[in-house]
Amino acid sequence: MSIDKETAAKVARLARIRVEPDRLETLAGEFNAVLGFIEQLGEVDVEGVEPMVSVTPMRLKRRADEVTDGGMQDKILSNAPDAREGFFAVPKVVE
Amino acid sequence: MLDLTHEPPKPKVIAGAKHDWELVIGMEVHAQVASRAKLFSGASTQFGAEPNSNVAFVDAAMPGMLPVINEFCVEQAVRTGLGLKAKIHLKSAFDRKNYFYPDLPQGYQISQLYEPIVGEGEILVDMAPGIARKVRIERIHIEQDAGKSIHDMDPTMSFVDLNRTGVALMEIVSRPDIRGPEEAAAYVVKLRQILRYLGTCDGNMQNGNLRADVNVSVCRPGQYEKYQETQDFSHLGTRCEIKNMNSMRFIQQAIDFEARRQIRIIEEGGEVVQETRLYDPEKGETRSMRSKEEAHDYRYFPCPDLLPLEIEQSWVDEIAANLPELPDEKKARFMADYGLTEYDASVLTAETDAAGFFEEVARGRDGKLAANWIINELFGRLKKEDHDITQSPVSPAQLGGIIDLIAADVISGKIAKDLFEIVYTEGGDPAQIVEERGMKQVTDTGAIEAALDEIIAANPAQVEKAKVNPKLAGWFVGQVMKATGGKANPKAVNALVQDRLGL
Numbered sequence: 001m002s003i004d005k006e007t008a009a010k011v012a013r014l015a016r017i018r019v020e021p022d023r024l025e026t027l028a029g030e031f032n033a034v035l036g037f038i039e040q041l042g043e044v045d046v047e048g049v050e051p052m053v054s055v056t057p058m059r060l061k062r063r064a065d066e067v068t069d070g071g072m073q074d075k076i077l078s079n080a081p082d083a084r085e086g087f088f089a090v091p092k093v094v095e
Numbered sequence: 096m097l098d099l100t101h102e103p104p105k106p107k108v109i110a111g112a113k114h115d116w117e118l119v120i121g122m123e124v125h126a127q128v129a130s131r132a133k134l135f136s137g138a139s140t141q142f143g144a145e146p147n148s149n150v151a152f153v154d155a156a157m158p159g160m161l162p163v164i165n166e167f168c169v170e171q172a173v174r175t176g177l178g179l180k181a182k183i184h185l186k187s188a189f190d191r192k193n194y195f196y197p198d199l200p201q202g203y204q205i206s207q208l209y210e211p212i213v214g215e216g217e218i219l220v221d222m223a224p225g226i227a228r229k230v231r232i233e234r235i236h237i238e239q240d241a242g243k244s245i246h247d248m249d250p251t252m253s254f255v256d257l258n259r260t261g262v263a264l265m266e267i268v269s270r271p272d273i274r275g276p277e278e279a280a281a282y283v284v285k286l287r288q289i290l291r292y293l294g295t296c297d298g299n300m301q302n303g304n305l306r307a308d309v310n311v312s313v314c315r316p317g318q319y320e321k322y323q324e325t326q327d328f329s330h331l332g333t334r335c336e337i338k339n340m341n342s343m344r345f346i347q348q349a350i351d352f353e354a355r356r357q358i359r360i361i362e363e364g365g366e367v368v369q370e371t372r373l374y375d376p377e378k379g380e381t382r383s384m385r386s387k388e389e390a391h392d393y394r395y396f397p398c399p400d401l402l403p404l405e406i407e408q409s410w411v412d413e414i415a416a417n418l419p420e421l422p423d424e425k426k427a428r429f430m431a432d433y434g435l436t437e438y439d440a441s442v443l444t445a446e447t448d449a450a451g452f453f454e455e456v457a458r459g460r461d462g463k464l465a466a467n468w469i470i471n472e473l474f475g476r477l478k479k480e481d482h483d484i485t486q487s488p489v490s491p492a493q494l495g496g497i498i499d500l501i502a503a504d505v506i507s508g509k510i511a512k513d514l515f516e517i518v519y520t521e522g523g524d525p526a527q528i529v530e531e532r533g534m535k536q537v538t539d540t541g542a543i544e545a546a547l548d549e550i551i552a553a554n555p556a557q558v559e560k561a562k563v564n565p566k567l568a569g570w571f572v573g574q575v576m577k578a579t580g581g582k583a584n585p586k587a588v589n590a591l592v593q594d595r596l597g598l
Contacts, residue, residue: 014392016195053188053403060402065130065167068137069151076150076257086146087245087254090197094246094253 107275135162181216198242433462
């Protein structure tokens with residue numbers, strides 16, 4: 001897989017990270033170096049081997065259906081740049 | 096049990112300027128799980144709470160917070176799967192769907208793209224007695240809901256409430272087996288009915304607890320059959336997805352508009368572009384959601400915060416053993432056990448409360464009579480006051496009492512209606528009311544005879560006419576009923592009139 005300038009620009013836009021146009025070339029190069037490194041894994045034959053998702057044999061932890069959290073509007077909003085009447089206030093986003 | 100065989104309905108055909116066209120519709124219904132707490136946090140799911148008060152740090156995506164799954168929500172998805180006769184996957188997994196929006200603080204939604212918890216099932220969508228469409232279910236997966244943005248509180252700002260963020264949803268995805276706007280609405284009605292029977296989702300569309308995305312495409316007659324034979328989508332037209340609809344009426348209007356829009360484009364030589372659209376009920380049209388197109392690259396990947404969800408077959412069996420009787424089974428049983436028509440059985444099984452009410456009334460009584468009284472009298476009366484069956488002032492025992500009085504010939508059908516109105520408005524024991532207010536039917540032929548003789552004596556001209564034209568006997572029956580205040584047994588009166596007039 002090879003990343004060109006356009007793909008680098010698209011990835012940046014999807015991640016909401018601003019990248020100046022003159023940096024795109026370098027960024028694409030860095031992406032390719034990282035991907036190239038990882039692609040070495042493709043040399044290993046994993047035919048019939050189930051992907052490992054955890055190094056310990058653990059079962060997904062479950063929770064009972066009980067209300068144990070919430071009721072802290074002030075804390076939830078405390079980092080918001082702008083909050084009004086209990087809501088986060090953000091620049092207008094309308095569909 | 097009755098074997099209910101159904102004919103499929105005819106697909107809707109829309110006449111274009113040049114050709115006839117058919118519709119092909121698939122649905123994705125988002126049903127909010129009826130849980131107390133959210134899918135991955137202990138915050139409440141209560142609707143209508145103070146903004147941002149039902150929010151845990153997990154929901155607000157504070158750094159370092161980890162999701163822990165609510166087992167009850169998993170159980171409800173399994174129950175729903177079993178209720179739709181679907182395959183349950185003992186192993187499923189969670190993925191992240193990445194996009195940016197102010198009401199999604201994580202920057203991704205935790206969903207199940209690659210390995211959903213429920214696989215293929217089916218729903219029988221009833222259209223009319225004897226007519227139903229079997230719609231295949233492709234999958235059901237569990238995912239998080241997003242928060243709510245309010246745009247009309249300030250001219251330049253949007254207000255965000257995260258109370259709904261992280262509430263558990265079941266996304267129920269159908270195959271494109273729905274063939275018209277009415278079928279699409281009927282599909283949602285039937286799905287909602289099943290969810291309510293199961294108790295896994297309250298089905299409240301007004302609160303947004305049940306919302307539908309509709310995929311619509313059009314094709315020439317014959318093409319759909321080719322698709323069904325081969326399951327090859329290339330026989331079908333390009334589809335558009337109409338997002339987030341929460342009313343049966345809007346679903347139908349949106350599909351109709353969208354189909355006609357696509358037909359116009361194709362007939363004018365253009366091509367339908369696959370895209371996401373929004374229905375505007377005020378203008379009655381769908382329009383493109385351009386921003387959604389831009390962000391359509393969701394870059395799904397397995398959620399590293401959650402291990403795969405593994406459940407045991409024994410647990411699934413236990414849930415299956417505790418499933419309630421479902422609508423199709425209940426309807427079939429009502430028809431078989433009580434001799435009801437499919438129509439009456441459908442009406443009575445629409446809601447479990449009504450079905451339960453009916454069974455209480457019908458126990459040890461004539462089922463058809465009980466069904467008639469509930470559907471025609473009780474439902475009609477409740478509707479007048481915009482009440483549902485749970486608000487009925489008449490209990491099953493009281494209605495049963497009225498029916499017993501009719502069956503025992505103590506009161507006539509006409510008096511029974513008066514009695515019903517008294518019980519509805521004033522309450523009380525029907526038998527006692529009949530006794531106290533002298534509403535008993537007069538079966539004593541002596542009293543009826545006396546009244547009839549008096550009428551005959553007073554109307555010799557009518558008697559002569561009736562002898563020539565026997566149809567006029569009805570007039571005498573009417574007079575006797577009037578004279579006895581409607582309490583005479585109509586059968587007895589009829590017999591006496593026939594006898595006295597020598598007919």
